[in-house]
Amino acid sequence: MVTTVTSLGRSGLSDWMIQRISAWIMTAYLMFMVGYFIGNPDLTYAQWAELNSGLAMRMFSLATILAIAAHAWIGMWCVLTDYITVRLIGPKATAIRIFFQLGMIAITLLYVVWAIDILWGI
Amino acid sequence: MLNVSIYRYNPEVDDEPYMQDYQVDTQGKDVMVLDVLEKLKAEDPSLTFRRSCREGVCGSDGVNISGKNGLACITPLSEAVKGNKLVIRPLPGLPVIRDLVIDMSQFYAQYEKIQPYMINNSPAPAIERLQSPEERAKLDGLYECILCACCSTACPSFWWNPDKFIGPSGLLQAYRFLADSRDTATEERLAKLDDPFSVFRCHGIMNCVQVCPKGLNPTKAIGHIRSMLIRSAT
């Protein structure tokens, strides 16, 4: 039995909304970065450090990190509940899926913590 | 002579399914795939498939024709034959009962789940409930569904979760009642659709639209349901 316990938003609509909003944040961040690199062809470490030490930029990066985490969480949850199901691979599926889901959640959270540490460690 | 390859499986005889090859003389005519099946069944009565109206309105003979789901009775050979070969398999993703006949219980169960009937508990008038032509027009492209299952069995999300994802056909019907000005259970219907599976397993790949023999667009209907869910949540 596939349940929604390990889903992020618990409702289809909120998951769907999170996917859309997080996608916009990631797109905006990507475009900003591409623009920044094009606008600064001779980028130095000092400039890069200065950019990332501003509060606004840190918040932007943090939002993107959280967006990636949420997006991955929901996306991976979808993939796992599509393919690792009792219907497809038998009664062991639930245990295997929960193992992968918990692993996925753990890795995602780890990355988030690590990213925050980097952002505020500059 | 046309080469025809057909998926065969009789649970009482065969350990596993196999493809059987036939040769059919169509006299060069562009007949329908169902005509070929009927011709073969006259020779080999054990060949099993569903059929009824033979004009594309009853939805019995949905099969996978040379890789694409469709109704055998309205698919001409000119659309289905590639390199003088016609390959007919059962609709994918649901259990096979025998040959081209699949067990559609899960498909029907999803249809039943969306409460496919008018809900309006206000006292009925002595005549019909009035509905403007504009309101009625909203049902066009929805009510015509013939429940052939070509769409749902072309949908990977339905293959993976046929017990939880309602599937394009059921969702088209869900929207048919959501869109009906005479139905009053909109909120109740929406509430039942707001889990991560029922509607939201649709990732918009539009296989359903590509195969629908009636030219309907379930993906668009699913989009409308999502919009209604968003509006009702805000």
Added chain:
Amino acid sequence: MANIRTMSFDAVIVGGGGSGMRAALQLAQSGYKTAVITKVFPTRSHTVSAQGGITCAIASDDPNDQWQWHMYDTIKGSDYIGDQEAIEYMCQTGPEAIFELEHMGLPFSRTEEGRIYQRPFGGQSKEFGEGGQAARTCAAADRTGHALLHTLYQGNLKNQTTFLNEWYAVDIVKNADNAVVGVVAIDIETGETVYVKSKATVFATGGAGRIYASTTNAHICTGDGVGMALRAGFPVQDIEMWQFHPTGIHGAGTLVTEGCRGEGGYLVNKDGERFMERYAPNAKDLAGRDVVARSMVLEILEGRGCGPDGDHVYLKLDHLGEETLNAKLPGILELSRTFAHADPVVEPIPVVPTCHYMMGGIPTNVDGQALTVDKDGNDQIIEGFYACGEAACVSVHGANRLGGNSLLDLVVFGRASGMFIEKQLREGINLKDASEEDIERAMSGLNRINNSENGEKASVLRAELQTIMQNYFGVFRRGDFMKEGIEKLKALRPRIENVVLEDKSNAFNTARIEALELQNLFATAEATAIAAEGRTESRGAHAREDFQDRDDENWLCHSIFYPESKTLGKRGVNFNLKTREAFAPKVRTY
């Protein structure tokens, strides 16, 4: 031995089409344990193919419309052998039945006022034929049958009717009193044979158009109810009356709705002449179906047919404009493009009269109770046995059905049967249980097929049967030809009884079902042939070259075919209107 499983219900309905599901709905709403046995999933029943609409005086198109005018049209259309009491009941109750369907959600097309859209159909008039063409056919575009069937299925889901989907009723089980106490049925998926026991058995098994080689009917229209009734020794009525629909697509047989002509389309011959003006100066293309079909055949026989073989005529629609066609007749555009390779927006559709509807069937009263006629000519009710829809002959269609009246017949008499059975169940029905032998008897036909060893294939025999019917019992009939046809059927009988079932497996064995259906096709065909040869007049759809006139003196009556003696009897037409004087037979012109 009959050691088969028994399932018990208060009411069993055989057939999941329009009338069956309407009857089931009525009973399910009342809380009685009801089951529908249907050989296809209900929405695949042939009602789904009905296109143009359901005729009923709901006074939408014309606020002054009256059900009495509809009654008059129907009686005239029946060529006066429709039972007037039943027609009165149908036309009067109709609006209520239609509004119920609308409340259930049927997506009717609409007028600007928001009411149900009505279109003109053949044989419709105002003021008892004096007020010109009426528009009385309620429509859901050109998919009315589909909309109706799905709505009824949905209503049954809502009321939790038990469906035995993909089950096939084999034969009637009669008890020691000759009352019907259920049927023997096969679960097609598993092959299990079950005795389905019931206090009330309703046959809503539809028509048998597949007795003809060219038909608008679905593959499943094999006269199962008529065949079972005949094998049980019960008579059928007016079975010679077969409607040939004027506009079947040439070559394919697929139906093109009369609504095409209702919306302004017309028929032309090879000279481009609108020939119906000659045959029916007033109603033209909207004359009765029998009249239009015969006119078309005459045009073809007289060398004015279209195409290289001059074997069809054209239905012209292009003058209506693409917008109207898309809005009013979208399904027809689809069918014509697919099956005639003709786009009606720019070119005419090749059409030919094609077998469409069985006016005859199991005789019933307005409550759906099946009847037989005793030696003294009196109606006798068959206990436990009911019929409605095309399988029944309550006789609202008589010798010729008007377009749009079949769907009304389905819902009105499906509903009436349901209501009557509900009442009877409330009062208590006590029928003797069937004995082992009774059940065994109902299984004999199935057993014979299951034990068959060396006969001919069903497909070969079926094709022969259909060709005989097509050649000898078509639009125009002649005594000597029909006698020849009857002889050919006689020769075919033992071969069909000896049909071989090579594949005896159980799982979804459609070959077994087809062998059983063949028996029903033959029974219906034989009854048709004998009744057609016996009715020595021309009336409605029954047109004889050797008896070209209507003979009210001898044949203003129903024919009754008795299966045991294979003879034809007569039964009086009901002229008892409750609300006014009966309509006396007049010469029928359009």
